[in-house]
Amino acid sequence: xxxSAILGAWIAAFLTLGIFSYLYRDNPFYKIAEHxxxxxxxxxxxxxxxxxxxxxxLFGRLFPKDxxxxxxxxxxxxxxxxxxxxxxxxxxxxxxxxxxxxQFNWMARWGIAYTVAIAAGLKAFGYLNSNVxxxxxxxxxxxxxxxxxxxxxxGDSVFNNIVLVVGTLSALMYFYFSKEQTGxxxxxxxxxxxxxxxxxxxxxxxxxxxxxxxxVGRFNDLIEYSxxxxxxxxxxxxxxxxxxxxxxxxxxxxxxxx
Amino acid sequence: xxxxxxxxxxxxxxxxxxIFVLIGLAVLIPLLTPISLPVRETPTTVKFxxxxxxxxxxxxxxxxFDYGPSTRPEIHPMNVGxxxxxxxxxxxxxxxxxxxxxxxxxxxxLEEITDExxxxxxxxxxxxxxxxxxxxxxxxxxxxxxxGLASDLRKVYTVDANGNFIDDIEMMDGIKNLNDFAxxxxxxxxxxxxxxxxxxxxxxxxxxxxxxxxxxxVNEVIPYVQTGQLIGLLAGMPGAAEYEKLINVxxxxxxxxxxxxxxxxxxxxxxxxxxxxxxxxxRRDRKY
Numbered sequence: 001x002x003x004s005a006i007l008g009a010w011i012a013a014f015l016t017l018g019i020f021s022y023l024y025r026d027n028p029f030y031k032i033a034e035h036x037x038x039x040x041x042x043x044x045x046x047x048x049x050x051x052x053x054x055x056x057x058l059f060g061r062l063f064p065k066d067x068x069x070x071x072x073x074x075x076x077x078x079x080x081x082x083x084x085x086x087x088x089x090x091x092x093x094x095x096x097x098x099x100x101x102x103q104f105n106w107m108a109r110w111g112i113a114y115t116v117a118i119a120a121g122l123k124a125f126g127y128l129n130s131n132v133x134x135x136x137x138x139x140x141x142x143x144x145x146x147x148x149x150x151x152x153x154x155g156d157s158v159f160n161n162i163v164l165v166v167g168t169l170s171a172l173m174y175f176y177f178s179k180e181q182t183g184x185x186x187x188x189x190x191x192x193x194x195x196x197x198x199x200x201x202x203x204x205x206x207x208x209x210x211x212x213x214x215x216v217g218r219f220n221d222l223i224e225y226s227x228x229x230x231x232x233x234x235x236x237x238x239x240x241x242x243x244x245x246x247x248x249x250x251x252x253x254x255x256x257x258x
Numbered sequence: 259x260x261x262x263x264x265x266x267x268x269x270x271x272x273x274x275x276x277i278f279v280l281i282g283l284a285v286l287i288p289l290l291t292p293i294s295l296p297v298r299e300t301p302t303t304v305k306f307x308x309x310x311x312x313x314x315x316x317x318x319x320x321x322x323f324d325y326g327p328s329t330r331p332e333i334h335p336m337n338v339g340x341x342x343x344x345x346x347x348x349x350x351x352x353x354x355x356x357x358x359x360x361x362x363x364x365x366x367x368l369e370e371i372t373d374e375x376x377x378x379x380x381x382x383x384x385x386x387x388x389x390x391x392x393x394x395x396x397x398x399x400x401x402x403x404x405x406g407l408a409s410d411l412r413k414v415y416t417v418d419a420n421g422n423f424i425d426d427i428e429m430m431d432g433i434k435n436l437n438d439f440a441x442x443x444x445x446x447x448x449x450x451x452x453x454x455x456x457x458x459x460x461x462x463x464x465x466x467x468x469x470x471x472x473x474x475x476v477n478e479v480i481p482y483v484q485t486g487q488l489i490g491l492l493a494g495m496p497g498a499a500e501y502e503k504l505i506n507v508x509x510x511x512x513x514x515x516x517x518x519x520x521x522x523x524x525x526x527x528x529x530x531x532x533x534x535x536x537x538x539x540x541r542r543d544r545k546y
Contacts, residue, residue, distance in 0.1 A: 023278045048358045049398045056416055078416045079423050122401055126457030130487065134461070138485035154301045203477045206494065210332065210473035212521045213495035215285050216514040217331020223289060 001229045009230040013237040016218050021241055025254055029241055061086045139168050167195040263538055269528075270535020277528055284524045288516040295516050302483055303500040306490025309468050310340065310441070316348040317440035318433065322455065323353060323360035323367075325447035329472050330363065335498040335511035336470035337445040338367045343505050345371070345383050345390065350429060352439065354415075355396040356403060356450040361419060364393055388429050395419030400450035404458040408436045435463075442467035452479050456487050470497060 018033035060078030063069050067082035092111040099108030141161040142148075151159045170192035173185070181189045226234035299307075313319065321340065325333040344351055355361045368391065374382040385391060394415050397403045406414040411433060415424050424430050432438060442465050446452040452469040460467035466489055471479050473494030482488040492501055495518060498511035 024275065045358050045398075048396060052396055053398050060416065079425055080416060118402075122405065122458070126401070126454075126461075130457040130461045130482075134485045134487055135481060138481070199477065203474075206473040206476045208522070208525060209494055209496070209518065212281075212285065212518050213332045213473065213514065214329065215281075215521070216289065216495070216517045219285055219289055219517070220331070220510065220514070 006230055006233070009225040009233040010237065013222060013225045013233040014241075016222060017234075017237050017241050021245060024245065025249075027245060027248065029245065058086055058090060062090065139164065141165065166191070171195045266531055266534050267538055267542075269531040270539065277524075280524050281521055284520040285517040288520050289513070292513060293516040295519055297496075297499045297503050297512060297515060299500045299504060300493075300497075302480070302491045302493060303497055303504065304490070305483070306468050306470075306492055306497075307343075307501060307504045309466065309489030310343050310443070311347070313344075313347065313349065313441045313466075317350070318352065318438065319344055319349045319441040319443065320352045320354060320436070320439045322356060322442070322444040322446075323364040324356045324444050324451040324455075325363060325472075326357050326359035327363075329447035331510075331514070332472050332495050332498065333445045333447055333470060334363060334367065335495070335509050336492045336501060337363070338370055338509065339498065339501045339505055339507065340443055340445070340470070341367055341371055342383070342507060345385060346505075349440075350389075351391040352394060352433070353391060354394045354403075354407070356400060356454070357447070358396050358398070361393070361396045368393075388427055392427065392429050393419040394424075401454045401458050404450075404454055408459060408463055411435050436465055437463050439465055441465065443469065445470045446475070447472050448475065451475075452482075452488075456482055461487060470501075 014029075015033045015036065018029040021027055022030040055076070056078045057080075059074070059076045060080045061083045063072070063074040063076050064080045064082050065075050065077040067075070069082070092114055095107035096111040099105040141156070141164060143161045143165060144158060145161075148161070149157045151157050170188050172192070174181075174189040174192035174196065176189075179185060222234045224230070226232060321337070321344070323337060341351065353364050355364060368385075371383050372381070372385060376382050383390075387393070395418060397406075397414055399406070403414055412424055417423055418427065436442065436459055442455060442459055444452050444455045444467070446455070446469055452471055452475065455467060455469065459465070467487075468489045468491065469479065470492035471494070473496075476491070476493040479488070479491060480493075483491050492498055495511050495514055498509075499515045502509045502512050
C-alpha cells in the first residue's frame with residue numbers, strides 16, 4: 001500500500017468520524033471537518049469550472065490559434081474558430097466579479113438579469129412539456145376499459161385507475177382556495193389530504209432508506225480502513241477522537257437546554 | 259399493565275444518542291458478519307433491466323455520472339452494474355458528467371470493471387479507451403450542457419477528459435448530438451440529474467432513457483416511469499441490489515441490504531414505541 005493511500009485513509013477516517021462526532025454534540029472535530037468540506041468543495045468547483053469551461057470554451061474561442069487577437073500574445077488551441085460573440089459572456093462575468101467594489105455593485109445586476117432570464121426561459125419550456133403536459137396526458141386514463149382487469153397489484157387495472165384519478169383530483173382540489181372547503185367539497189379535499197399524507201409518508205420512508213444507505217457506505221469504508229493495510233487508520237482515529245472528546249467534554253460541560 | 263406502560267414511556271424518553279448507537283450497531287453488525295437476505299425484483303427495476311437489455315447490440319449509448327462521493331454508496335453500484343450490462347451487449351459507451359466529481363466516480367467504476375477477473379484470472383471485460391468507451395468529462399452549466407448536447411455535442415465538448423480533440427477521436431465519428439445515441443442513462447443524485455435529462459435530453463429528442471436515483475428522489479421521479487418518459491428506474495440501494503441480482507453479479511449493494519433491513523427494523527421499533535409513549539403520556543397528563 002502506497003504512503004499516499006494510507007495517508008488518504010487516515011484523513012478520510014478522521015473526517016468521517018469527525019462528522020459522526022456531532023451525534024454526541026457540537027465539538028471542534030466536527031467544526032474542522034465541516035470547514036474543510038466547505039472550503040475544499042468551493043475551491044474544487046471553482047478550479048474545475050475554470051479549467052473545463054472558461055479556459056477551453058471561452059478563451060479558446062476568443063483567443064484561438066492564429067485568430068485576430070493573436071497579436072495580444074494569448075493563444076489557446078482547442079480547435080475553435082474565433083467568435084466575437086463570446087466577448088459578451090466574458091464581459092458579464094467580469095461585471096459580476098467587479099461588484100465586490102461597492103461603487104460598482106450595480107454592474108452585477110446585468111449578469112444576474114441575463115442568467116435569470118435564460119434560466120426562466122429554459123425551465124418554463126422544460127416544466128411545461130415534461131412535468132405538465134406529459135403528466136396530464138398520463139393521468140387521462142380509461143377508467144372502465146373492458147380490456148383491463150378489475151384489480152392488479154402492479155400495472156393498469158380498473159381499481160388502480162380509479163385511485164389515480166380520484167387521488168389526482170382530490171389532491172389538486174385541496175389547493176383550490178377560492179371556495180370554502182366545507183360540505184361535500186370539504187370531504188373531497190380531506191380525501192386529498194390523505195393522499196398527500198401517503199405521499200409524504202413514502203417520501204419519509206425513502207429519505208430514511210437513503211440516509212441508511214449512505215451510512216452503510218461510510219461504514220464499509222471505515223471497515224476497510226481499519227485493516228492492517230492502512231495501519232489501522234479507523235481504530236487509531238477513533239481512539240484519538242474519543243479520548244480528546246472525553247477530555248474536552250470535562251472541560252466544557254454541556255449546558256442543559258430549557 | 260402499568261409496568262408495561264412504564265417501560266413504553268421510558269423507551270419514548272430515551273436519549274437520542276442511545277438511538278444513534280443502536281442504529282449504528284444495527285448497520286455495523288451485518289456488515290462485519292455478512293447475512294444473506296433474499297432480494298426480490300420490483301417491476302420498475304425489471305423494466306429498467308429490460309430497457310437496457312433491449313437496446314440493439316453494438317449501439318452507441320450515453321452514460322452520465324451525475325453524483326459525487328456523498329451519494330456514492332447508492333449510485334455507484336448501479337452505474338457499475340449498468341456499465342457491465344452495456345459492455346456485455348457490446349455497446350460503445352460515451353461517459354459525460356454533470357457533477358464536477360462525477361469524473362472520478364466514472365474513473366473508479368471503469369477501474370473496477372477493468373480490474374475484474376474471472377475464476378481463471380482472465381479479465382472479464384477486455385475494454386479499451388477510445389474503442390469501447392470514451393470519457394468526455396465534466397462540463398459546468400447543468401441543463402445548459404444537456405441542451406447543448408441535444409443541439410451540437412461538439413460545441414460543449416471540444417476536448418475529452420484527457421484533453422484530446424474530439425474531432426481527432428475515431429469513436430466520435432458520426433456523433434453530432436443526442437439523437438445519435440441509442441440510449442441515455444443518468445446515475446443521478448440530485449440537481450443536475452434525472453429531471454434535467456428528462457426535460458432537456460430525453461423528451462425533446464425522443465431518445466429512450468432511464469435513470470438510477472437516490473432513494474430521496476424516488477417519489478418525485480417515479481411519475482416519469484408511469485408516463486414512459488423513463489424506461490424503468492433504479493431506486494436507491496435496494497434498486498441497485500435488485501439490478502445486481504438481475505445481471506447476476508452480486509456486489510456491494512446486495513451486501514448492504516442486510517444492514518439496511520436491520521436499521522429499518524430499529525427505526526420502525528422506535529417510531530412505534532415513540533408514538534405509543536406520546537399517546538400514553540398524553541393520557542396520563544389528562545388524568546392528573
